[in-house]
Each structure stands twice: as C-alpha cells, then as structure tokens.
Amino acid sequence: xxxxxxxxxxxxxxxxxxxxxxxxxxxxxxxxxxxxxxxxxxxxxx
Numbered sequence: 001x002x003x004x005x006x007x008x009x010x011x012x013x014x015x016x017x018x019x020x021x022x023x024x025x026x027x028x029x030x031x032x033x034x035x036x037x038x039x040x041x042x043x044x045x046x
Contacts, residue, residue: 001029002029
C-alpha cells in the first residue's frame, strides 16, 4: 500500500469524488490535494 497519495483537484464533482475515493481506498496513507493556479490570469487573487 502507498504511504502517500497525491490527488489533483479542480473543485469539480469528479475531482471531489476522486479525493473521497483516495481517502477511502488508502486509509493509512497521507493524502495531499493539489490545486494548480495559472498566475498569468489577472482575475486570480491568492
């Protein structure tokens, strides 16, 4: 079993389902959700 799972997310229902699946499938692993932002978009504020 993996000790760490990286889950890409974009806030959609499908990515949320993927995160839930990862948490359920690998209960002993650390799970990191990754959301990438394109800094070239002017309307994005961090």
